[in-house]
Amino acid sequence: MKNNTLNLLLIFVFVLGFLGFNSLYVVTEGNKGIVTRFGKVVRDSEAHLNIVNPGLHFKMPFVDRVKSLDVRIQTISSSADRFVTSEKKDVIIDSYVKWQISDPATYYLTTAGGNKTQAEELLRRRINNSLRSQIGRLTIHEIVSGRNNHNDDASVEDNDFDSVDVAVASQSKRDEVMQNALKDIGASAKSLGIKIVDVRIKQINLPPEVSNSIYQRMRAERDAVAKLHRSQGRKEAEAIKAHADREVVVKIAEAERQARTLRGEGDAEATRIYATAYKQNPKLFEFLRSMDAYKNAMTSGKDTLVLDPNSEFFKYFNDINGALK
Structure with missing residues (x-):
């Protein structure tokens, strides 16, 4: 009898623990929870969706389901796409968007139960349309250089410009495009319960041709x-x-x-x-000149001269005083 009572008690504790375990759920930090019951969203007394904040909460076991929504800032990196400028020329632009769930209830209802893939696809379309509209009003020169055409010929050294005027004149057209796109997408994204934090152009390229x-x-x-x-x-x-x-x-x-x-x-x-x-000393001079002539005429020792022995050339051979016979 005691064993049966003990077994029943153990079964009761096990069932109670099981029910208690299925009655508790945790919403982690950085998330919001939405409770559905029999496939329908649980609403409060004013028929609003019941948004659950991070923490430990109770639910009806086996009946309620909890959908967790990530409300942290997330990034959508769009693939490089072609855009047409005001000159009817193509440019390839790569961009990304930072977004965040601002209204979990609206986001849940407009994205088929908080489907992140569907939400990002809707945002991509709107981002693409906004950028296409912005790029279509600019020339390639304005997009690449980042300045207005009329500012290129302006001299910033003009004394009539102060620092504020120069800063305005130097405002980047890319920044202007991103700011306008942020406003356009931000306004339309509110209907999805989404807040657009930032829109950035990562890279601008020209087509290969x-x-x-x-x-x-x-x-x-x-x-x-x-x-x-x-x-x-x-x-x-x-x-x-x-x-x-x-x-x-x-x-x-x-x-x-x-x-x-x-x-x-x-x-x-x-x-x-x-x-x-x-x-x-004319005689000595004449004698030396004759000696030089003999030396120059007989340098090799094999020279042959055909001359009259009584010629003036040999006068010092016959007489040291140079007297001719």
Whole structure:
């Protein structure tokens, strides 16, 4: 009898614990909970959806279900897509959006029970439409450079501009596009119970066919500049070469003139020395001149001279005084 009572007590405790366990649920931090009963959302006394805050809560076991909604800031990274500018030219833009659930009840009802995939798909469409509208009013130059066309020719050094005017003139068109898109999407996202925190353009590219044509044009422009510099360099090189050649001719002529002058002065000095030496001892001078002539005529030792022995050339051979026979 006691064993039966104990078994019943254990079964009762087990059932009570099981029911208690299924009657409790926890909503973690950063989430909101929505309770459904028999597939329908539980509402409060004013027919509003009952939003459950983070913490430990009770529910009817086996009947109630809890849908947890992440209310933290989340990111949607859109794939790169083509947009058409005001010039009817294509650009490829990659963007992302930061969003957050602001009204869990509205979000739950408009996204088929808090379906995150459906919510992100709706946001992507609206983001794409807003950016397409913004990009369609700009030129490629404005999108890439980030400034207005009329600001490119303006001088920020003008004394009529103060620092505030310059800052306004320098406002980035990309920032303007992102701010306008943030306003547009933010207004429409409220109907989904979503708050748009930020809209950012990550990257702006041109299609491959447009990029290739731009690269070819840039290459042609750089080639033209290079050819201009090379032609100017050749012109300056020719001028420098002509100047150097002229300087060489002038210096060579001057050197030759000085050389002729020095040779003339040397010859005159040699003649003067010879004349002075001859006046001092004409016989000795004549004798030495004859000895030099003998030496120069008979350097190899095998020379043959066909001369009259009584000629003047051999006068010192016959007589040391140079008397001819």
